[in-house]
Amino acid sequence: MNLRSYVAKRFLQAIPTIFVILALNFAIIHSVPGDPIIMLIGEFQTDEAYVQMMRARFGLDKPLHEQFLIYMLNVLQGDLGVSVSGKPVILAIAERIPNTLLLMLTGMCFGVVFGILAGVVSSKKVHSIIDNVITVGGIMVYSMPTFWLAQMLVLLFAINLRWLPSVGMTSLRVELTGIDYILDVAKHLILPSIALGVGQLALMMRLTRSSMLRVMREDYITTAKAKGLSENAVIYKHTLRNAMLPLVTVIGHQAGFMLSGAVLTEAVFSWPGMGRLLTQALSMRDYPVIMGILLVVSVTVVLANLITDILYAFLDPRVKYQ
């Protein structure tokens, strides 16, 4: 099967998964003790007319399977209910997503780039002191709670050394524009993205190292050496190129974990992203927002997996041309 049919097949596979996610969401909404309407507009809504209107909108007086259909249709049109604050859930989420994406992507880049570098160095000098230090460091980082690491970073860099800010995405009390604004955001971005990305770094380092060690033993690496290529050419053009392939899938599948980490990191740094929205919603029992975020996150993970698998198929010529 060639690339096009593989992509089509993966897309089709994603649909039932999303369907199941919607079903699960629906099931949760209806399995919580109490009136399901609170999951869609929140508790303590006193405006009876409003409540009735929402009831009708989500067809809550209809039989269950019809309700599910209505729910699905609403979701597909972007109607995820209304937050207790009165704002439609979808808007509340849409506001915050870019900030979280910024944080996640920065953290991901940081983790992936430095993780791969560390992994390559580690594999080049197997069993040396550097390798042991890097490997042990990786295990240690992997065992740290993200939020504690975030707090320690704040303690050291923001409080002790005062190099970097500890809170928020932008400096308060200042209105910056243009390049100053970007720099300000960048300054605020450093610590949170490190805290978030460090777990990725550890994972990437470990995977790169073992992948490199495996590929180094392959026969075609001997051919490359026999051609008279320099050590660096062999490592980067041949070994790394092949070692990276399985890593691509892992990076994509980490989306879910990154999102979880983002929630915790945003809590420590008061970063105005979706994670912060979630924690606020959790403490306020803003069920519509909670369920909305759950849905968005699940769908995002499915999409991330999909994109990753397609990207892998694109990169590995053995899949591309068959």
Next chain:
Amino acid sequence: MNRSIQANKCKVDSKFKRFSEFWRRYRKNRPAIIGLIIVAFFTTVALFAPQIAPYDPFHIAVAQVFESPNSMFPMGSDALGRDVFSGVVYGARVSLLIGFSAALTSAIIGIIIGSVAGYLGGVMDALLMRITEIFQTIPAFFMALVLVTLFGSSVWNVIILLGLLSWPRTARLIRAEFLSLKEREFVEASRAVGASSAEIIFGEIMPNALAPVIVDASMEVGRAILIEAGLSFLGLGDLNQISWGMMLNNAQPYLRTAWWLAVFPGACIFILVLSLNLVGDGLNDAFNPRLKER
């Protein structure tokens, strides 16, 4: 009658021999031994918390708020004058209880589903694997956050939830083992001698399949502890129990003024999870001895 006693004795002897071989390999791995000792240490502390902790961790002492570590409060005191050290000691209970129970729960669920899928194969297998895939797609921590908020945050809820969220990994492992072992000769031989399916599953296949599961379960304890800490950090843990995550939550507003509130509980989480990961790695190496060349 004598024959079967002898046969059983042979079994026990060989099992003992295998175990001491295994232990010898494990022992060689120094970090793994250190990890084991630390885990044992924390377990002891948790078991004897009432004896070890000098104060009730919830005991409020308004006169002694925000004391930095000193002789009366070896790890300092918090905003309400509560002793951090006592909190840390009692916190070990929650972490270890939830960690081990959740890992056990997910292992049991995973073993059941994985063995059914692996042994039966066919449609059942395909169906169970799809379900497994879907469970694996949903980010565990998110689900945990939502479900805890909706269904309550008692310790038992958390244990069950974590168990429900982590079984896919175990199920996959067991299924893979079953698939590869199902066709091997000793299973054929057992069938030929007339062993029933149950005997084959539990007597032959299971013991071999358990090794990777045990390794994964030990890592799972660490993962469960981290998730539980995260939940508590966000204020969603069991509020009646003092837990390390909760302590870090309490520490958050006071990072500038009271560093000890964050450093000690977090360090405990870190060290405990690290030790569990070292033990897991050690178990992995002991189960799969690889030929190392000088």
Next chain:
Amino acid sequence: MVTTTNAQLLSVQDLKTYFYTSYGIVKAVDGVSLEINKGEVVGIVGESGSGKSITALSIMRLVPSPPGKIVQGKIFYKGSDILSLSEKEMVSIRGKEISMVFQDPLTFLNPVLKVEDQIAEAITTHQGKTKNEAKKEVIEVLKMVRIPSPSEVAKSYPHQLSGGMRQRVLIAIAISCNPSILIADEPTTALDVTIQAQILELIKELRKELDTSMILITHDLGIVAEVCDRVYVMYAGKIVEHADVYRIFEDPLHPYTSGLLRSALSIDQFSKELYTLEGNVPNLVNPPSGCLFHPRCAYAKEICREKSPVLQIKGEHTVACWLYKET
């Protein structure tokens, strides 16, 4: 092609390559000496485990370095000892002066790079050409190895080609920079019989067209008969016999060589019983005492069990066997 004697290209002297494993020391190559002269095709024959591939890898200094190590020996190439060169100097020899064709074209080609990239690499590294110039060279080289539709093949990936084509690509990589010596390690073993014949033809033609000497490593005496000028027979890390190809076939001196010949010929001659050499290749960690072949030798004497025989000249052969005392 006229061969000038004393136009010696490569001289391997007393090469010893050992592997240090957790089982013990494996003496894969234990005191091997051989020579290649200009324009020759030299065969190294032996069963698997005889150390022939490791000898080749040692010449290229590609022995996997833990656990392997070249513990002793000199390899003279155009005047200098390869074993004393720095890695940087060695890199300019590999692929350019001495190159190697490997056995399994499936695993020895990089699956994610196009054929033309893999061949062009060698050219740009050693001949300082630009990528575009190199790509044109690639087509020429592919034509030399008789690949049909070279421009299509150049843009393909290894898994899209057949086994025979892949082997031709490996050969193309090896000859792309006009090496003085080409080492071919079992170049036909992994291929179907019909393709084997084709590759063999190719090797013979290349021998005529290029000014390259060859070391042909194989366990297949048929190939040796067709292509080689001289033959070294290896057993358990040592050379046991050496002569030119006609003499090896007409008058094999060492019992191992005659055993090999008999098992090969018995297939050809449809004899009633297939002749096989008894026993197995020795355990190289715990080798037998004395002559390493004696447990399998029909002519073994007392002295064979005690002392390892030395290579002696007997007429036009060199042989290491106690059957032939120095005259």
